[in-house]
Amino acid sequence: MNLERRFQSQCRASITRFRTILPVPWCSRGILLSEGFAVCAMCDMFGVRTMIESGIHHGRSTRIWSKYLTTVTAIDFAITAEARKALGDSGTTLLAGNGTSIVLREIDKSEADAIVVFIDGPKDAGALDIVRRALSKPSVRFVAIHDVPRLRDGGPNKFRRLLAEHSGGTFFTDAKWFTDEYSWLDKDESRQDEKSGMRWVPGELIASQGKGGYRFGSYGPTVGFMINIRGLDSRAIDSDEYVKLQLNII
């Protein structure tokens, strides 16, 4: 069985537990529930219970991790009052500062032998910088990064190719089988974004108010997963299966 198939089976096994943590309230600029579910299922597949996140804002993603995983450390330049209120009693460690340096410091400090890093700020080159360095740490099983959709015309995105080059394999949540099976999680997610004024409608359309709008090339903002070949161990997957995970979807 290749890794994508294995992940599909894992999703079918993990959805029962994921449903028990719902609802997780929608937050402006937050990830979609289907995206949060993909991260949780990937954690189950790699035996990960420890999350280090950069980019909290009002804490939608952080709330998902704090309900599903055991140990969560989350970083943002400033911790918003909403995030503090929502996460204050959750046991999550909230750190104010720059994720570019703090994520690596927290990986080194952690005693966990299986860690996931989730990056939702910084974006693009700043995120890639964290990806590269995090994947040099054997305890990091995979890195997940938000906002990596295809180009608006549906074409391949150079950044997605770069991510594939820097990891042992990738998976993106706009894979058709994944959205076919789990877009129901997002049925109530169509809201106005406070920063851009844009509105996401499940299945592609982003319309900006008064500006005409445009179509995403992907189902939604999209989480990309980079698997760490260095984290390979007996619990994980044969190395040839990592190679097979160089999927046809970038």
Ligand SMILES: C[S@@+](CC[C@H](N)C(=O)[O-])C[C@H]1O[C@@H](n2cnc3c(N)ncnc32)[C@H](O)[C@@H]1O
């Ligand atoms: C899109 S929001 C995060 C949303 C959140 N993950 C959720 O699902 O609700 C991006 C956040 O990343 C933070 N950010 C951007 N660059 C950062 C950096 N270098 N270090 C820490 N936080 C950063 C911003 O302050 C902002 O709050």
